[in-house]
Amino acid sequence: MxxxxxxxxxxxxxxxxxxxxxxxxxxxxxxxxxxxxxxxxxxxxxxxxxxxDLRYLGLDALGEEDGRLVVGATVTHAALERSPLVRDRYPLLHDAACVIADPLVRNLGTVGGSAAHADPAGDWGPVLLAARPVLVAAGPAGEREIPAEGFFVGSFETALAPEELLVRVVFPRRARGGGAYHKLRRRVGDFATVGVAVDLALDEAGAIEHCGIGMSGVGLSYVRAAKAEEHLRGRRPDRAALRRAAEIAAEEVHPVSDHRGSARYKRELVRVFTLRGLERSLERASA
Ligand SMILES: Cc1cc2nc3c(=O)[nH]c(=O)nc-3n(C[C@H](O)[C@H](O)[C@H](O)COP(=O)(O)OP(=O)(O)OC[C@H]3O[C@@H](n4cnc5c(N)ncnc54)[C@H](O)[C@@H]3O)c2cc1C
The missing domain is CATH 3.30.43.10 (Uridine Diphospho-n-acetylenolpyruvylglucosamine Reductase, domain 2)
Structure with a gap:
């Protein structure tokens, strides 16, 4: 065609x-x-x-600046997958980059394009909701910063105006932080049946200081498990607390049955992936 x-x-x-x-x-x-x-x-x-075409605008920088990770809008999924910096310090991003589509798509598809496209089954949406970066848009009046929580407005809809471009995404680097992304896809190359991103950081005493949980495939847009996050904030990350948070996350979502799976199955995936994500993030935060 x-x-x-x-x-x-x-x-x-x-x-x-x-x-x-x-x-x-x-x-x-x-x-x-x-x-x-x-x-x-x-x-x-x-x-x-x-x-x-955005390819010749120099929006493909990837690196740390002032202790934060700056990802230019045209950085490809493959560039994140291959970056030792991302693999070692931002494992949530690395996890997600590795499971998007297939190598052909990852070589061409970009973080900015994925964010701007806002496909509710996409993988970057949950990652952005969990990690809470700032998205920088440029337009006729200059640049403005959009927090990740306010960027996704609905299904295939973002806070970008038609005359604006997303130019970069700036991720915080958290002390004693870790993250993980889990996705179920029916075949290699498929979009997520369900994807769950977890990002957490501990305070000096070992309690949970920051917790972000973002999900795809369970609603008309990406969903944040705000009640599960709230349950964990300030708590010690023992197994009971993590299990309860995973149950709360599953209670918070309202998936629909479709060709990828039943609503009940997707809800159970949310519970299992949230628990796995919390455990893996904790391991990484403590490493
Ligand atoms: C076979 C296949 C499988 C896929 N599987 C997955 C998957 O498993 N997970 C997943 O997350 N994605 C998947 N994708 C989508 C892929 O990740 C795309 O790379 C991504 O959705 C769009 O990125 P792009 O750079 O190709 O954007 P484009 O296709 O070029 O653009 C997408 C939209 O965003 C707009 N846009 C692009 N860049 C900007 C910008 N900087 N500022 C403002 N607007 C902009 C464009 O105008 C367009 O409306 C798949 C795609 C294919 C073809």
Whole structure:
């Protein structure tokens, strides 16, 4: 199947790209890895008259700055998968990058494209909800910071305005922190039946200081297990507390039955993956 005819622009600077988006309005769509947008064009689910390629804007930096991890919007899933820094210090991101689709998609698909696309079965959404980075958008009026909790507005909907670009995602590095991502997919390359991201950090006395739990595949958008997080905050991470938090997370979600699994099965996956995620995060935080 071929996409409809479109104009293609490849600006060489962020300013040029933003000017094009402002000039063309809803007729234009940013193009990152094309792994979601091109299939949408082929299905006629999107009909922009112009694609604005983001590949030449220098948005592919990946590294630590002032103790935080800065991930440029066009950093690919594969770059995160292969980065020793990410593997050693940000294991939640590494876990997720390794289980997205297949190597072909990971080589082209980007973190910014995934966040902007906001597919409720995607893997970056739960990771962002758990790790609580700041997403930086650039638009005609300059840059603005959007906290992860406010970025996803609904199914395939974000807080980005049409004339804005997501330019980078900035992750905090937490002392005594650890994270983990668990995903069930029916076959290699599939989207998640359920995905659960956990990010936690301990205080100096060993109690849980930060806990983030994000999920995909269990709602119309990504879901945060806010009550389970609240249950753990300030507690010592003993087995009973972790088990109870996993049960609360399962009670908080309202999945629907579909071709990937029944609602009951998905709820049970949330419980099991939350417990595994908490245990693995704790191991990593204590290492
Ligand atoms: C076979 C297959 C299997 C897949 N499996 C998975 C999976 O298991 N898990 C998963 O999470 N994903 C999966 N994906 C999706 C993949 O991760 C894509 O990479 C991702 O959803 C979109 O990233 P992209 O860079 O390709 O964005 P594009 O397809 O280029 O763009 C997606 C959307 O975001 C917009 N956009 C892109 N970048 C920006 C930006 N910087 N600022 C503002 N808007 C922007 C575009 O205009 C478009 O609307 C799969 C895709 C395929 C084809």
């Amino acid at each position: 071929f996409p409809p005819r479109f104009d293609y622009r490849a600006p060489r600077s962020l300013e040029e790209a933003l000017a094009l988006l402002a000039e063309l309005g809803r007729e234009a769509r940013p193009l990152a890895g094309g792994q979601s947008l091109i299939p949408l064009l082929k299905l006629r689910a999107a009909r922009p008259s112009c694609l604005v």
